Amino acid sequence: MARSGDDKSFVLWFTGLSGAGKTTLADKVYDCIARNGWRVEKLDGDMVRSVFPSTGFSKEDRDAHIKRVGFLASLLEKHGVIVIASFISPYRETRQFVRDRCRNLIEVYVSASLEECERRDPKGLYRKARAGEIKNFTGIDDTYEIPLTPELVVDTENHTVKESVSTILNYLKRHVGEGLVLD
Secondary structure, three states: OOOOOOOOOOEEEEEOOOOOOHHHHHHHHHHHHHHOOOOEEEEEHHHHHHHOOOOOOOHHHHHHHHHHHHHHHHHHHHOOOEEEEEOOOOOHHHHHHHHHHOOOEEEEEEEOOHHHHHHHOOOOHHHHHHOOOOOOOEOOOEOOOOOOOOOEEEEOOOOOHHHHHHHHHHHHHHHOOOOOOOO
């Protein structure tokens, strides 16, 4: 990833099933980057949906939502802000839309099996989806298209949060460029 001058901005886009660990990892990486004094902003699915509560879960609604967030992320990145984004973002075409708008997008596929995500089910959403209370739920009655060529895959089913965060930070140290110091 070529950078000019002091510009170290990038978009770190976490994608994966609900319960895979996207928010947990994004929060830890955000904290590390912020602690080191870098300009960083976090965009998370639950946080953004609270601002746009009428956003639905149909394919069209999800696509529009991710495109809005991707556009916002690209603007922040353009102005020198590191963006940490964690969204299920289930469709490859929409993730490509985001990639096309960002100068330096690093896609992180947070991998965990559907069975593991259902076992974790931190918000009880899988249980509700299985009971028919939630329609179009990713992984149950809507598809999740696994990224074909993400920059990074972290397997949260077989690795701890600490190991996964370390993998991400090591990737950033190697690929983002000199000057981005992370502890």
